Amino acid sequence: MSPARRVVVTGAGTINPLGHDVPATLAAMQAGTCAIGPLDIRDADRLQIRIGAQVQDYDETAHFTKAELTLHDRFTQFALIAAGQAVAQAGLDAHLGDRAGVILGTSGGGLGTLDDNFRAVYEAGRDRVHPFVVPRLMANAAASHVSIRHGARGPVFTVSTACASSNHAMGQALALVRSGTADVILTGGSEAMLTFGGIKAWEGLRVMSRDGCRPFCASRNGMVQGEGAAVFVFEALDHALARGADILCEVAGTAMSSDAADIVTPSQDGAVRAMRAALADAGLTPADVAYVNAHGTGTTLNDRTETAAIRAVFGAHADRLMVSSTKAMHGHLIGAAGAVELLACLMAVRDGIVAPTVGYGQPDPDCDLDVVPNAARSARVDAAMSNAFAFGGLNAVMVLRRWTALAQHA
Amino acid sequence: MDVQAKIMAILADQALLDVSDVTLDDTLETLGIDSMGLVESIFAIEEAFDVTIPFNANAPADSGFDVATVRSIVQAVSALVRERA
Known part of the structure; x- marks a missing residue:
């Protein structure tokens, strides 16, 4: 093969x-x-x-x-x-x-x-x-x-x-x-x-x-x-x-998992397995990722569960990660959510601009990540992850990597 | 059937219990009704009394609809039925 x-x-x-x-x-x-x-x-x-x-x-x-x-x-x-x-x-x-x-x-x-x-x-x-x-x-x-x-x-x-x-x-x-x-x-x-x-x-x-x-x-x-x-x-x-095309970024990896548990309640374990497998598929370690575009629906349960899942996957590096939910800006596009949100990951790896979580007011101790509150940030992002966790307990994660001329030989 | 009896019947049906096993002091937990069961029960109550219950599963405490006990649910629905009348 x-x-x-x-x-x-x-x-x-x-x-x-x-x-x-x-x-x-x-x-x-x-x-x-x-x-x-x-x-x-x-x-x-x-x-x-x-x-x-x-x-x-x-x-x-x-x-x-x-x-x-x-x-x-x-x-x-x-x-x-x-x-x-x-x-x-x-x-x-x-x-x-x-x-x-x-x-x-x-x-x-x-x-x-x-x-x-x-x-x-x-x-x-x-x-x-x-x-x-x-x-x-x-x-x-x-x-x-x-x-x-x-x-x-x-x-x-x-x-x-x-x-x-x-x-x-x-x-x-x-x-x-x-x-x-x-x-x-x-x-x-x-x-x-x-x-x-x-x-x-x-x-x-x-x-x-x-x-x-x-x-x-x-x-x-x-x-x-x-x-x-x-x-x-x-x-x-x-x-x-x-054909000499302009390359915007590399699609480094993907993974999916099923909670096989509840039809609507999200599972931390299912999210963890999808994120870990996506990193492995991309050949990256947690420390290689600088930005996560969260599923971040704004429900009590999703955001708490996703925070815990990100902490479990990224360990100590979770405190250095930028994690934002752009749904606060464009709403939840349901079947188009992952696609529009991948644009934020593209902006992060290509332009070095991390989209914020807008409408953010009071911190929630159960969601204690750097959510890039209210204002975009400039940062070098070599790899970005995008999460989607669906009703039905179906999880799918994408990983993008910054493209440089050198990356061609990586 | 009065409000209390009807609500107890709805909750008993959801909890798969005999209505005689439901008391005013029961909580959703003691009845074994989970968050999905609660949302279904609220729908059944709305249909039975033709009222709209402002319940948001994300912020139950802010909904102005107290689901702490069977008694508090009966009181909240009674208030909504009086408002409607």
């Missing part, structure tokens, strides 16, 4: 509550912008939870034709916009070909389409729906449209593991490029769950905050949902070097 190929990121794209592309998003993260506000959706007055992080100033007709819009649910639109930016930055051909794939995460898929059409048949009593309801709502619609748009004819599929969907998807992309199954994979995730039905379902679980997302803060009282997408070009190093 030939040795595993190294994998690098050669392009990134996004549309999320903080910005409509990567530069705008990173600038907002650096500025500590909070994009959470009153939810502007149909029937918001019937919701208990009325805040969220919506993609702002978005006009779908500026991006898509009328014919395209009949087929593109909002989550597909976000994925196409992000993927288009990523491919453009990577400087890849318009037709990616048989050695390229698309692996995207999503939790809700075309939930807006489902919501609208359930309203039509149940609430309005209509007996007919648009012929394209099924191709709009299917969870693989985004991945399929990205593959069609960019001519990616290799492995194309969708991963759905709730809040860990994107990390699981990107982990698969790393594995397939490493193994030589593909040279290029567009990977990340997309989510558009800010619909009446989507919020109503989350509301029932009683874990949502009515006033803001404050990860690791003593006053935290729950999560706030966001929406959007981020897509990366994961490319084999040899392939990228051969």
Whole structure:
């Protein structure tokens, strides 16, 4: 068996509550912008939870034709916009070909389409729906449209593991490029769950905050949902070097674990096993990591459990780690969370800027890490880790490494 | 059925106990109702009395809905039912 190929990121794209592309998003993260506000959706007055992080100033007709819009649910639109930016930055051909794939995460898929059409048949009593309801709502619609748009004819599929969907998807992309199954994979995730039905379902679980997302803060009282997408070009190093591509960072490692315990309560042990295995996969020791983008949902339980897990994995080095949750800025993007949060890791390793945990007020003794409170920080970060721990007890962790000309020979 | 009897029936159902085994001094812990069971019980109470209970599992103490004992739950729901009337 030939040795595993190294994998690098050669392009990134996004549309999320903080910005409509990567530069705008990173600038907002650096500025500590909070994009959470009153939810502007149909029937918001019937919701208990009325805040969220919506993609702002978005006009779908500026991006898509009328014919395209009949087929593109909002989550597909976000994925196409992000993927288009990523491919453009990577400087890849318009037709990616048989050695390229698309692996995207999503939790809700075309939930807006489902919501609208359930309203039509149940609430309005209509007996007919648009012929394209099924191709709009299917969870693989985004991945399929990205593959069609960019001519990616290799492995194309969708991963759905709730809040860990994107990390699981990107982990698969790393594995397939490493193994030589593909040279290029567009990977990340997309989510558009800010619909009446989507919020109503989350509301029932009683874990949502009515006033803001404050990860690791003593006053935290729950999560706030966001929406959007981020897509990366994961490319084999040899392939990228051969075509003279700009390399943004290396995808150093990934790992996943299952708690096999409770359907909603997080487990410290499951998180520890995923983080440890990701470090081992990346060939790194705990001391090599300077920044962790935490899952950090802002629920009482997640943040306490994640802090304990990070301490268990990093030992004494935990006190030198920077650990932030950018969810306080862009909300919880559920199936797209890991993808948008990997942008913060990219900024850390490439630009030396660590995104803050905004909205932070009072320290919680159970969350006693350096959470980079309220203001971004400059620091050299050689390796960064991104955590995602999903309902269902499914954990997936990504590790990025700073890319330098020297790193090529590492 | 009055508020107290109805709440005891809901909690007994959740705890898989006979309603005669539920007392006003019981706590969620003594009834063996975990956080998921509590959220389900609150939903059942909301449906039974057509009230909205402002309960947040992240900050139970800040919810203005005291779930310390069966008695405190009965009192809180009674207050909500009176408000609604």
